[in-house]
Amino acid sequence: MGYYMKRIMMVMAMAAIPALAPTIARAAAGDLLVAPTRLIMAPNSGGEVVVNNTGDRATTYRISLVLRKMTAQGTIESVDEATASQRDAAALDLITYAPRKITLAPQQSQTVRIGVRVPPTMPGGEYRAHLLFRAVPDVADAAAPQPATDGMSISLTPIYGVTIPVIVRVGEPKGSASLSNARLSVQEGQAQLDVDLMRAGDRSVYGTLDLMQADGKTPIATIKGVAAYPEVAQRHIMLPIDRTALARATGPLKVRFVETDPASGGAVSEAPVARP
Amino acid sequence: MTKKSVQALGLTAMLFAGAALSIEPAHAASATGDATVKILSAITVTKSSDLDFGKIVPSAAAATVAIAEDNSRVCGSGLSCFGTTTAGAFAVTGTANETVSVAIDNPSITLTDGGSNSMAVALATTTSAMTLSGTGAGSFKVAGTLNVGANQVAGSYSGQYSVSVSYQ
Incomplete structure:
Protein backbone atom coordinates (compact mmCIF):
# COMPACT_ATOMS: atom_id res chain seq x y z
CA MET A 1 0.00 0.00 0.00
CA GLY A 2 1.43 3.37 -0.97
CA TYR A 3 2.16 6.16 1.45
CA TYR A 4 -0.64 8.34 0.13
CA MET A 5 -3.15 5.53 0.36
CA LYS A 6 -2.16 4.80 3.96
CA ARG A 7 -2.35 8.44 4.77
CA ILE A 8 -5.77 8.80 3.17
CA MET A 9 -7.07 5.80 5.06
CA MET A 10 -5.75 7.17 8.31
CA VAL A 11 -7.41 10.50 7.70
CA MET A 12 -10.62 8.69 6.84
CA ALA A 13 -10.48 6.78 10.12
CA MET A 14 -9.91 9.96 12.07
CA ALA A 15 -12.64 11.79 10.23
CA ALA A 16 -15.10 8.97 10.75
CA ILE A 17 -14.93 9.16 14.52
CA PRO A 18 -16.76 12.45 15.12
CA ALA A 19 -19.14 11.59 12.33
CA LEU A 20 -20.35 8.52 14.18
CA ALA A 21 -21.56 10.44 17.18
CA PRO A 22 -22.19 14.09 16.44
CA THR A 23 -22.90 15.04 20.02
CA ILE A 24 -20.72 16.16 22.86
CA ALA A 25 -20.82 15.51 26.57
CA ARG A 26 -20.43 18.17 29.18
CA ALA A 27 -20.24 18.12 32.95
CA ALA A 28 -19.51 20.54 35.71
CA ALA A 29 -17.02 20.52 38.62
CA GLY A 30 -14.79 22.46 36.41
CA ASP A 31 -17.24 22.31 33.51
CA LEU A 32 -16.17 19.67 31.08
CA LEU A 33 -17.05 19.12 27.47
CA VAL A 34 -16.26 15.83 25.79
CA ALA A 35 -16.82 15.09 22.11
CA PRO A 36 -17.87 12.70 20.69
CA THR A 37 -20.05 10.72 23.13
CA ARG A 38 -19.48 7.30 21.58
CA LEU A 39 -16.59 5.65 19.75
CA ILE A 40 -16.79 2.62 17.51
CA MET A 41 -13.34 1.46 16.51
CA ALA A 42 -11.92 -1.09 14.13
CA PRO A 43 -8.91 -3.22 15.10
CA ASN A 44 -5.60 -1.37 14.78
CA SER A 45 -7.13 2.03 14.31
CA GLY A 46 -6.82 5.39 15.95
CA GLY A 47 -9.21 8.08 17.02
CA GLU A 48 -9.48 11.08 19.22
CA VAL A 49 -11.68 12.68 21.81
CA VAL A 50 -11.67 16.39 22.46
CA VAL A 51 -11.81 17.62 26.04
CA ASN A 52 -12.68 21.24 26.61
CA ASN A 53 -12.76 23.19 29.86
CA THR A 54 -15.98 25.17 29.51
CA GLY A 55 -15.73 26.49 33.06
CA ASP A 56 -14.18 29.72 34.22
CA ARG A 57 -11.26 28.29 36.25
CA ALA A 58 -8.23 26.21 35.37
CA THR A 59 -9.10 22.59 36.08
CA THR A 60 -7.27 19.29 36.04
CA TYR A 61 -9.09 16.35 34.50
CA ARG A 62 -8.22 12.73 34.99
CA ILE A 63 -8.97 10.28 32.21
CA SER A 64 -9.32 6.57 32.88
CA LEU A 65 -10.58 3.47 31.17
CA VAL A 66 -13.21 1.64 33.21
CA LEU A 67 -15.60 -1.27 32.87
CA ARG A 68 -19.35 -0.84 32.95
CA LYS A 69 -22.13 -3.30 32.37
CA MET A 70 -25.73 -2.90 31.37
CA THR A 71 -28.53 -4.49 33.37
CA ALA A 72 -31.81 -5.85 32.03
CA GLN A 73 -33.39 -2.65 33.34
CA GLY A 74 -31.15 -0.70 31.01
CA THR A 75 -29.10 0.92 33.74
CA ILE A 76 -25.31 1.06 33.60
CA GLU A 77 -23.33 -0.20 36.56
CA SER A 78 -19.69 -0.13 37.54
CA VAL A 79 -17.74 -3.36 37.20
CA ASP A 80 -14.77 -4.05 39.42
CA GLU A 81 -11.76 -4.82 37.26
CA ALA A 82 -10.51 -7.37 39.79
CA THR A 83 -13.66 -9.48 39.59
CA ALA A 84 -14.48 -9.02 35.90
CA SER A 85 -14.20 -12.03 33.62
CA GLN A 86 -11.30 -12.19 31.22
CA ARG A 87 -13.68 -11.66 28.29
CA ASP A 88 -15.28 -8.61 29.89
CA ALA A 89 -11.94 -7.06 30.80
CA ALA A 90 -10.30 -7.82 27.42
CA ALA A 91 -11.03 -4.34 26.06
CA LEU A 92 -8.79 -2.78 28.69
CA ASP A 93 -5.79 -4.41 26.99
CA LEU A 94 -6.89 -3.47 23.47
CA ILE A 95 -7.40 0.24 24.01
CA THR A 96 -4.64 2.74 24.69
CA TYR A 97 -5.15 6.40 25.43
CA ALA A 98 -3.01 9.40 26.22
CA PRO A 99 -2.65 11.68 28.02
CA ARG A 100 -4.27 10.50 31.24
CA LYS A 101 -4.26 13.81 33.04
CA ILE A 102 -4.90 17.21 31.52
CA THR A 103 -4.84 20.65 33.06
CA LEU A 104 -6.77 23.15 31.01
CA ALA A 105 -7.21 26.88 31.35
CA PRO A 106 -10.78 28.17 30.88
CA GLN A 107 -12.02 27.64 27.32
CA GLN A 108 -8.93 25.65 26.45
CA SER A 109 -9.24 22.27 24.81
CA GLN A 110 -7.00 19.29 24.21
CA THR A 111 -7.21 16.08 22.24
CA VAL A 112 -6.96 12.69 23.89
CA ARG A 113 -5.63 10.12 21.44
CA ILE A 114 -7.25 6.71 21.43
CA GLY A 115 -5.52 3.71 19.87
CA VAL A 116 -6.71 0.17 19.32
CA ARG A 117 -4.29 -2.73 18.93
CA VAL A 118 -5.87 -6.14 18.50
CA PRO A 119 -3.68 -9.26 18.46
CA PRO A 120 -4.28 -11.47 15.39
CA THR A 121 -5.39 -14.33 17.65
CA MET A 122 -8.22 -12.29 19.18
CA PRO A 123 -11.58 -14.05 18.69
CA GLY A 124 -14.09 -12.02 16.68
CA GLY A 125 -16.73 -10.05 18.52
CA GLU A 126 -17.37 -6.81 20.28
CA TYR A 127 -15.16 -5.60 23.12
CA ARG A 128 -16.04 -2.55 25.16
CA ALA A 129 -14.64 -0.30 27.84
CA HIS A 130 -15.69 3.18 28.89
CA LEU A 131 -13.57 6.30 29.00
CA LEU A 132 -14.19 8.21 32.20
CA PHE A 133 -13.47 11.94 32.26
CA ARG A 134 -13.47 13.43 35.69
CA ALA A 135 -12.50 16.80 37.09
CA VAL A 136 -10.02 16.48 39.94
CA PRO A 137 -11.43 18.55 42.80
CA ASP A 138 -9.51 21.57 43.84
CA VAL A 139 -8.55 21.02 47.50
CA ALA A 140 -8.99 24.67 48.38
CA ASP A 141 -12.32 24.62 46.59
CA ALA A 142 -13.87 21.80 48.63
CA ALA A 143 -16.69 23.06 50.79
CA ALA A 144 -14.97 24.00 54.03
CA PRO A 145 -16.46 22.23 57.04
CA GLN A 146 -17.98 24.55 59.61
CA PRO A 147 -16.12 24.76 62.90
CA ALA A 148 -17.81 22.25 65.16
CA THR A 149 -18.46 23.88 68.45
CA ASP A 150 -21.64 22.02 69.26
CA GLY A 151 -21.23 18.53 67.89
CA MET A 152 -19.97 17.57 64.50
CA SER A 153 -20.25 18.93 61.03
CA ILE A 154 -19.97 17.11 57.79
CA SER A 155 -18.83 18.19 54.39
CA LEU A 156 -19.28 16.01 51.33
CA THR A 157 -17.71 17.07 48.05
CA PRO A 158 -19.28 15.60 44.96
CA ILE A 159 -17.08 14.89 41.96
CA TYR A 160 -18.89 14.51 38.68
CA GLY A 161 -17.73 12.77 35.60
CA VAL A 162 -18.89 11.69 32.21
CA THR A 163 -18.30 8.29 30.63
CA ILE A 164 -18.44 7.42 26.97
CA PRO A 165 -18.28 3.90 25.54
CA VAL A 166 -15.34 2.83 23.38
CA ILE A 167 -16.50 -0.14 21.33
CA VAL A 168 -13.98 -2.29 19.46
CA ARG A 169 -15.38 -4.61 16.81
CA VAL A 170 -13.24 -7.48 15.62
CA GLY A 171 -14.38 -9.27 12.48
CA GLU A 172 -17.67 -7.41 11.86
CA PRO A 173 -19.90 -9.07 14.46
CA LYS A 174 -23.56 -9.18 13.44
CA GLY A 175 -26.45 -8.00 15.51
CA SER A 176 -30.09 -7.07 15.22
CA ALA A 177 -32.77 -5.40 17.29
CA SER A 178 -36.48 -5.92 17.75
CA LEU A 179 -39.18 -4.66 20.07
CA SER A 180 -41.42 -6.69 22.31
CA ASN A 181 -44.06 -6.35 24.99
CA ALA A 182 -44.93 -2.69 24.32
CA ARG A 183 -47.49 -1.47 26.83
CA LEU A 184 -48.90 1.98 27.41
CA SER A 185 -50.00 3.01 30.86
CA VAL A 186 -51.65 6.14 32.19
CA GLN A 187 -51.83 6.72 35.92
CA GLU A 188 -51.85 9.70 38.24
CA GLY A 189 -51.64 12.07 35.33
CA GLN A 190 -48.52 10.38 34.02
CA ALA A 191 -48.42 8.49 30.76
CA GLN A 192 -45.59 6.17 29.87
CA LEU A 193 -44.67 3.47 27.42
CA ASP A 194 -42.78 0.43 28.62
CA VAL A 195 -41.14 -1.72 25.99
CA ASP A 196 -38.44 -4.37 25.82
CA LEU A 197 -35.64 -3.88 23.33
CA MET A 198 -34.56 -7.36 22.21
CA ASP A 215 -50.17 5.70 10.14
CA GLY A 216 -48.32 8.81 11.30
CA LYS A 217 -44.97 10.32 10.57
CA THR A 218 -44.48 12.57 13.57
CA PRO A 219 -43.38 10.94 16.83
CA ILE A 220 -45.58 11.47 19.89
CA ALA A 221 -42.58 10.81 22.14
CA THR A 222 -38.92 10.07 21.48
CA ILE A 223 -35.84 8.79 23.30
CA LYS A 224 -32.46 9.15 21.64
CA GLY A 225 -29.20 7.41 22.37
CA VAL A 226 -30.62 4.08 23.56
CA ALA A 227 -28.29 1.08 23.47
CA ALA A 228 -28.48 -2.61 24.29
CA TYR A 229 -25.00 -3.97 24.95
CA PRO A 230 -23.99 -7.56 24.17
CA GLU A 231 -24.23 -8.60 27.83
CA VAL A 232 -28.03 -8.20 27.67
CA ALA A 233 -30.33 -10.12 25.32
CA GLN A 234 -33.09 -7.70 26.20
CA ARG A 235 -33.45 -4.50 28.11
CA HIS A 236 -36.33 -2.49 29.40
CA ILE A 237 -37.00 1.04 28.16
CA MET A 238 -39.42 3.47 29.78
CA LEU A 239 -40.55 6.29 27.56
CA PRO A 240 -42.30 9.18 29.33
CA ILE A 241 -45.16 10.59 27.26
CA ASP A 242 -46.72 14.01 27.18
CA ARG A 243 -50.44 13.37 27.74
CA THR A 244 -51.49 16.30 25.58
CA ALA A 245 -49.56 14.88 22.64
CA LEU A 246 -51.02 11.45 23.35
CA ALA A 247 -54.57 12.82 23.42
CA ARG A 248 -54.08 14.39 19.99
CA ALA A 249 -53.09 11.05 18.49
CA THR A 250 -55.94 9.07 17.01
CA GLY A 251 -56.18 5.44 15.96
CA PRO A 252 -53.73 2.65 16.63
CA LEU A 253 -50.23 3.36 17.91
CA LYS A 254 -46.88 1.80 17.20
CA VAL A 255 -43.43 1.97 18.71
CA ARG A 256 -40.42 2.19 16.39
CA PHE A 257 -36.70 1.66 16.94
CA VAL A 258 -34.42 3.16 14.30
CA GLU A 259 -30.84 1.97 14.61
CA THR A 260 -28.22 4.68 14.22
CA ASP A 261 -25.20 2.43 14.71
CA PRO A 262 -23.20 2.55 11.46
CA ALA A 263 -23.07 -1.26 11.36
CA SER A 264 -26.87 -1.49 11.33
CA GLY A 265 -27.55 0.16 7.98
CA GLY A 266 -30.33 2.14 9.64
CA ALA A 267 -32.46 -0.91 10.37
CA VAL A 268 -35.98 -0.18 11.63
CA SER A 269 -38.07 -2.40 13.87
CA GLU A 270 -41.65 -1.76 14.93
CA ALA A 271 -44.24 -3.18 17.28
CA PRO A 272 -47.90 -2.33 17.80
CA VAL A 273 -48.94 -0.62 21.03
CA ALA A 274 -52.30 -1.29 22.64
CA ARG A 275 -54.01 1.70 24.22
CA PRO A 276 -54.92 1.13 27.87
CA MET B 1 -31.30 7.12 7.63
CA THR B 2 -31.72 10.12 9.88
CA LYS B 3 -31.02 13.63 8.76
CA LYS B 4 -28.22 13.93 11.30
CA SER B 5 -26.30 10.95 10.00
CA VAL B 6 -26.69 12.19 6.46
CA GLN B 7 -25.10 15.45 7.54
CA ALA B 8 -22.39 13.56 9.38
CA LEU B 9 -21.59 11.43 6.36
CA GLY B 10 -21.48 14.55 4.27
CA LEU B 11 -18.93 16.02 6.62
CA THR B 12 -16.81 12.89 6.43
CA ALA B 13 -16.86 13.11 2.68
CA MET B 14 -15.83 16.75 2.84
CA LEU B 15 -12.94 15.98 5.17
CA PHE B 16 -11.84 13.13 2.99
CA ALA B 17 -11.95 15.31 -0.09
CA GLY B 18 -10.03 18.00 1.78
CA ALA B 19 -7.36 15.52 2.83
CA ALA B 20 -6.98 14.23 -0.70
CA LEU B 21 -6.61 17.78 -1.96
CA SER B 22 -3.96 18.64 0.57
CA ILE B 23 -1.89 15.67 -0.46
CA GLU B 24 -1.97 16.55 -4.13
CA PRO B 25 -2.44 20.31 -4.21
CA ALA B 26 -1.51 20.51 -7.87
CA HIS B 27 -4.79 18.87 -8.78
CA ALA B 28 -6.90 21.16 -6.66
CA ALA B 29 -7.54 23.61 -9.42
CA SER B 30 -11.31 23.85 -9.20
CA ALA B 31 -12.26 24.20 -5.57
CA THR B 32 -15.91 24.83 -4.91
CA GLY B 33 -17.02 27.25 -2.24
CA ASP B 34 -18.80 24.79 0.03
CA ALA B 35 -19.00 25.66 3.69
CA THR B 36 -20.17 23.31 6.38
CA VAL B 37 -21.03 23.91 9.97
CA LYS B 38 -21.77 21.21 12.45
CA ILE B 39 -23.97 22.11 15.38
CA LEU B 40 -23.00 19.99 18.35
CA SER B 41 -25.31 19.43 21.26
CA ALA B 42 -23.94 19.32 24.76
CA ILE B 43 -24.89 17.98 28.15
CA THR B 44 -24.10 19.74 31.39
CA VAL B 45 -24.25 18.45 34.93
CA THR B 46 -24.29 20.99 37.72
CA LYS B 47 -24.69 20.62 41.45
CA SER B 48 -27.79 22.36 42.71
CA SER B 49 -27.43 21.41 46.36
CA ASP B 50 -24.98 19.68 48.69
CA LEU B 51 -25.88 16.60 50.67
CA ASP B 52 -26.11 18.17 54.13
CA PHE B 53 -26.68 16.11 57.27
CA GLY B 54 -27.11 19.20 59.43
CA LYS B 55 -25.58 19.23 62.91
CA ILE B 56 -25.46 16.16 65.10
CA VAL B 57 -24.63 15.55 68.73
CA PRO B 58 -23.59 11.92 69.26
CA SER B 59 -24.63 9.71 72.13
CA ALA B 60 -23.24 6.73 74.03
CA ALA B 61 -24.73 4.34 71.47
CA ALA B 62 -24.06 4.08 67.75
CA ALA B 63 -26.92 5.28 65.51
CA THR B 64 -27.61 6.57 62.02
CA VAL B 65 -28.85 9.77 60.46
CA ALA B 66 -30.62 9.35 57.14
CA ILE B 67 -31.40 12.13 54.69
CA ALA B 68 -34.00 11.20 52.07
CA GLU B 69 -34.28 12.60 48.56
CA ASP B 70 -37.08 14.89 49.76
CA ASN B 71 -34.55 16.49 52.20
CA SER B 72 -36.26 14.95 55.23
CA ARG B 73 -34.18 13.58 58.09
CA VAL B 74 -34.50 10.52 60.26
CA CYS B 75 -32.43 11.02 63.40
CA GLY B 76 -31.30 7.79 65.04
CA SER B 77 -32.29 7.08 68.62
CA GLY B 78 -30.10 8.77 71.20
CA LEU B 79 -28.71 11.34 68.75
CA SER B 80 -29.62 14.99 68.74
CA CYS B 81 -30.04 16.42 65.26
CA PHE B 82 -30.64 20.02 64.35
CA GLY B 83 -30.05 22.47 61.56
CA THR B 84 -31.27 22.31 57.98
CA THR B 85 -30.78 19.16 55.96
CA THR B 86 -30.74 18.75 52.21
CA ALA B 87 -30.27 15.86 49.82
CA GLY B 88 -27.61 16.19 47.17
CA ALA B 89 -29.19 17.49 43.97
CA PHE B 90 -27.87 17.76 40.45
CA ALA B 91 -29.33 19.40 37.38
CA VAL B 92 -28.70 18.04 33.94
CA THR B 93 -29.24 19.90 30.70
CA GLY B 94 -28.53 18.59 27.25
CA THR B 95 -30.08 17.32 24.08
CA ALA B 96 -33.86 16.99 24.14
CA ASN B 97 -35.09 13.42 24.59
CA GLU B 98 -31.64 11.93 25.02
CA THR B 99 -31.19 9.16 27.55
CA VAL B 100 -28.29 8.94 29.98
CA SER B 101 -27.52 6.70 32.94
CA VAL B 102 -26.67 8.00 36.37
CA ALA B 103 -24.54 6.10 38.87
CA ILE B 104 -22.88 6.75 42.21
CA ASP B 105 -19.48 5.23 41.67
CA ASN B 106 -18.57 4.80 45.32
CA PRO B 107 -21.84 4.38 47.24
CA SER B 108 -19.99 3.56 50.47
CA ILE B 109 -17.58 6.22 51.59
CA THR B 110 -15.70 7.11 54.74
CA LEU B 111 -15.56 10.59 56.17
CA THR B 112 -12.57 11.57 58.27
CA ASP B 113 -11.80 14.51 60.51
CA GLY B 114 -8.26 14.73 59.20
CA GLY B 115 -7.11 12.67 62.18
CA SER B 116 -7.93 9.15 63.23
CA ASN B 117 -11.69 9.54 63.54
CA SER B 118 -14.02 8.45 60.80
CA MET B 119 -17.67 7.76 59.94
CA ALA B 120 -19.17 5.69 57.15
CA VAL B 121 -21.78 7.07 54.76
CA ALA B 122 -23.99 5.07 52.40
CA LEU B 123 -25.22 6.99 49.36
CA ALA B 124 -28.09 6.16 47.05
CA THR B 125 -30.11 7.63 44.21
CA THR B 126 -33.44 6.43 42.88
CA THR B 127 -32.54 7.77 39.43
CA SER B 128 -30.54 5.24 37.47
CA ALA B 129 -31.57 6.22 33.96
CA MET B 130 -32.86 9.54 32.84
CA THR B 131 -34.49 10.80 29.70
CA LEU B 132 -34.02 14.52 29.29
CA SER B 133 -37.21 16.47 28.68
CA GLY B 134 -38.32 18.06 25.44
CA THR B 135 -36.39 21.12 26.52
CA GLY B 136 -33.33 19.03 27.40
CA ALA B 137 -33.64 19.27 31.17
CA GLY B 138 -33.38 16.64 33.88
CA SER B 139 -32.33 16.26 37.49
CA PHE B 140 -31.48 13.69 40.08
CA LYS B 141 -30.96 13.55 43.84
CA VAL B 142 -28.62 11.73 46.16
CA ALA B 143 -29.79 10.46 49.55
CA GLY B 144 -27.40 9.43 52.33
CA THR B 145 -27.21 7.48 55.56
CA LEU B 146 -24.53 8.49 58.04
CA ASN B 147 -23.29 6.00 60.61
CA VAL B 148 -22.46 7.82 63.81
CA GLY B 149 -20.36 5.80 66.22
CA ALA B 150 -20.86 5.55 69.96
CA ASN B 151 -19.41 8.70 71.51
CA GLN B 152 -18.24 9.80 68.10
CA VAL B 153 -15.59 12.47 68.58
CA ALA B 154 -16.87 15.94 67.72
CA GLY B 155 -15.19 17.65 64.81
CA SER B 156 -15.41 18.52 61.17
CA TYR B 157 -15.63 15.48 58.98
CA SER B 158 -15.19 15.58 55.23
CA GLY B 159 -15.12 13.23 52.28
CA GLN B 160 -15.80 12.96 48.58
CA TYR B 161 -18.18 10.97 46.46
CA SER B 162 -18.29 10.43 42.74
CA VAL B 163 -21.28 10.64 40.47
CA SER B 164 -21.05 9.77 36.81
CA VAL B 165 -23.37 10.37 33.93
CA SER B 166 -22.92 7.69 31.28
CA TYR B 167 -23.68 7.66 27.62
CA GLN B 168 -24.78 4.38 26.11
Missing part, protein backbone atom coordinates in the same frame (compact mmCIF):
# COMPACT_ATOMS: atom_id res chain seq x y z
CA ARG A 199 -31.04 -7.85 20.93
CA ALA A 200 -29.66 -10.77 18.94
CA GLY A 201 -26.17 -11.51 17.68
CA ASP A 202 -22.74 -10.49 18.91
CA ARG A 203 -22.77 -6.73 18.71
CA SER A 204 -24.54 -3.97 20.60
CA VAL A 205 -27.47 -2.13 19.08
CA TYR A 206 -27.99 1.62 19.33
CA GLY A 207 -30.65 4.00 18.12
CA THR A 208 -33.72 6.13 18.65
CA LEU A 209 -37.06 4.96 20.02
CA ASP A 210 -40.28 6.68 18.90
CA LEU A 211 -43.92 6.27 19.86
CA MET A 212 -46.15 7.24 16.94
CA GLN A 213 -49.52 6.80 15.31
CA ALA A 214 -49.53 3.61 13.26
